[in-house]
Amino acid sequence: MARTSGSHSEITGPRLRAAAQALFARHGYAAVSMRRIAAEVGVQAGALYNYIPDKQGLLFELMKSHLDELLAAWEALPKGTGARDALEAFTRFHVRFHLDRPDAVFIAYMELRNLEPANFRAIEALRRRYETVLEDILRQGAAEGAFDVADSKHAAFAVIAMLTGVTTWYRDEGRLSRAEVEDLYWSMVRKAVSA
Amino acid sequence: MARTSGSHSEITGPRLRAAAQALFARHGYAAVSMRRIAAEVGVQAGALYNYIPDKQGLLFELMKSHLDELLAAWEALPKGTGARDALEAFTRFHVRFHLDRPDAVFIAYMELRNLEPANFRAIEALRRRYETVLEDILRQGAAEGAFDVADSKHAAFAVIAMLTGVTTWYRDEGRLSRAEVEDLYWSMVRKAVSA
DNA sequence: GTCTATATAACGATAGAC
């Protein structure tokens, strides 16, 4: 909806990020113009530069805030001590978190190649921290004899790829509830790493 | 390398597809210009239109030929009869095929949103045919009691996502051989669907 | 803070010469 001119600093910023996230997820960063984002927000393109340094900075901020939120949400989760419980917690957390943010997830996985080198390194470091969470769980479980995982690092990659794939097919209107989807993935993950 | 002018119909076409595939995989379809592709091929941009109808047609042809080749390669594979053997054959085939074509795989998964509607439907149909191959194997194995898979369709999605993820980390110079990678994924897939 | 207007560059695609 077009808006008349005036001061709207408190709402234009969030609206800009929301519009950019939705459009980047649907059409891709390179295919979306600043004019298109501005039209969605309801301002002219020039006004967006009161909130972002440039288009690249906008992409970086979206990806960084998503990964910061992902890591913070995991840290905040109450956890037990055993590796098996930790793996179940991680699996259900990952599925739930990603189903709640399909657009942010899509961008974080698809737009890495559109990041400038310094930004790419920063995002990759955050992603690596998250992968290490699962890697450590698998390594601990293998040491305890609860899991049969020869290569914790690559097993973690495989599990995360499997879990993240849920965003490509899950729809709220679909046949399965979120709880059923969690159960489905937990069943497969549990068995895949079992002794 | 720049080339002098003249007739080169027999080599420019393949070079165009090879250059476009490499550039689309690295930077994304929307971020790569026809001028950039032409420079890689060693001709001027206008000359490319002797081989393709437009940029969209180029993307579609790359994706379609990749998926056609994928399905044909699977069909040509000698197969046993049991579900367990079929699953192992599928797993090893998928890993091997995808590791051999990282650029084509990347494009086929990342550029779906840049396809025009009619092209999107055609590509989706081919992808669906491939998913159904695994889905049928899982369903047969579940019916025989060899597998414990409650939902063949979504289990197939999960397994394919896990397997395709190999392209995000595997490097020929890395620690693991292709055979070891195949074994690693087969071990996880086998257990994930086991009874 | 947003507007209009614009600087500067690149885009996809085509026409006509050779």
Add this chain to the structure above:
DNA sequence: GTCTATCGTTATATAGAC
């Protein structure tokens, strides 16, 4: 089949008025 030249459009980003 490829070239040069160009049409018409669009892009990111900025300047100055309000």
